[in-house]
Amino acid sequence: MSTTDAPDQTESEGHAHPTPKQYVNIAIVLAVLTALEVSTYFLDFGTIAIPMLVVLMVVKFLYVAGWFMHLKFDSPIFSRLMYTGLAFALVLYAVMAIVTLFDHAPTI
Amino acid sequence: MSTDVATTTLGIDHRKLGMWTFLGSEFLFFGAFVSAYLLYLDTTAGGPGVEIFDIPFTSISSFVLLMSSLTMVLAHHAHTKGDMRRMRMWILATAGQGAVFLGGQVFEFNVFFREGLELSTSPFASSFYVLTGFHGLHVFVGILLLSSLYVLSLTGKIKPNQDVKTEMIGLYWHFVDIIWVVIFTVVYLIPEIAVIG
Numbered sequence: 001m002s003t004t005d006a007p008d009q010t011e012s013e014g015h016a017h018p019t020p021k022q023y024v025n026i027a028i029v030l031a032v033l034t035a036l037e038v039s040t041y042f043l044d045f046g047t048i049a050i051p052m053l054v055v056l057m058v059v060k061f062l063y064v065a066g067w068f069m070h071l072k073f074d075s076p077i078f079s080r081l082m083y084t085g086l087a088f089a090l091v092l093y094a095v096m097a098i099v100t101l102f103d104h105a106p107t108i
Numbered sequence: 109m110s111t112d113v114a115t116t117t118l119g120i121d122h123r124k125l126g127m128w129t130f131l132g133s134e135f136l137f138f139g140a141f142v143s144a145y146l147l148y149l150d151t152t153a154g155g156p157g158v159e160i161f162d163i164p165f166t167s168i169s170s171f172v173l174l175m176s177s178l179t180m181v182l183a184h185h186a187h188t189k190g191d192m193r194r195m196r197m198w199i200l201a202t203a204g205q206g207a208v209f210l211g212g213q214v215f216e217f218n219v220f221f222r223e224g225l226e227l228s229t230s231p232f233a234s235s236f237y238v239l240t241g242f243h244g245l246h247v248f249v250g251i252l253l254l255s256s257l258y259v260l261s262l263t264g265k266i267k268p269n270q271d272v273k274t275e276m277i278g279l280y281w282h283f284v285d286i287i288w289v290v291i292f293t294v295v296y297l298i299p300e301i302a303v304i305g
Contacts, residue, residue: 075120089138
């Protein structure tokens with residue numbers, strides 16, 4: 001088999017995909033954001049450290065999902081499936097947090 | 109779209125729809141473990157807590173896993189262009205980075221174990237090992253999938269026009285990466301700052 005056979009028609013044809021250069025640029029952004037995250041361990045950011053980490057995490061998450069997983073370019077149904085799973089996970093955490101709170105509540 | 113692949117009534121490749129449904133459920137799966145970890149964060153039962161984490165070491169392995177997403181997406185891109193040689197090269201690079209990450213996790217678990225953080229030491233220890241252990245298992249499965257893709261491509265069983273197969277494994281790999289983005293912040297960095305300061 002030739003190693004560089006040009007496919008007659010690829011299965012994902014029709015979707016606009018980024019170029020390798022764009023992927024590398026996204027990876028550079030992700031690397032910088034990770035460096036910022038790690039800097040919170042070495043530098044004292046005070047009260048903004050945790051909100052900053054949450055924002056950086058969300059931005060990295062969206063970059064990977066949007067660009068590398070192609071959610072920006074694919075059918076919105078895939079995004080909905082992902083966000084449904086995430087929403088259920090957050091609801092689960094909220095329910096567990098409330099139950100735990102009541103478990104530790106002082107009794108009268 | 110190749111002729112042997114049925115689309116759903118939504119006009120979407122059924123394999124991709126199936127994969128995204130699976131990944132959606134996986135978010136809930138990991139959400140449950142992250143929730144348990146956060147709720148048991150301060151229940152160390154006198155054993156080691158978050159102060160045991162080696163943030164610089166974990167940062168490096170996190171960076172390696174993050175960059176493996178780049179090589180994975182480049183493998184998929186090469187496959188869409190029919191460049192199977194380059195696709196295989198990126199697949200190997202991705203699997204290699206996954207192996208480095210997994211090696212780091214095994215090393216980290218060994219260190220923690222020797223310092224007294226065992227699976228049954230405390231609710232904190234159990235929730236930490238179950239969460240990060242299941243993630244490691246997902247990375248291991250990802251490496252197996254990547255290796256299969258490499259071999260099948262080498263033997264000609266995966267053809268240049270079948271790039272959705274690489275895309276599917278890529279989706280799984282990026283998911284593993286995206287979960288670690290959350291774990292690295294929520295499990296390692298935030299507790300380290302909140303508890304130790």
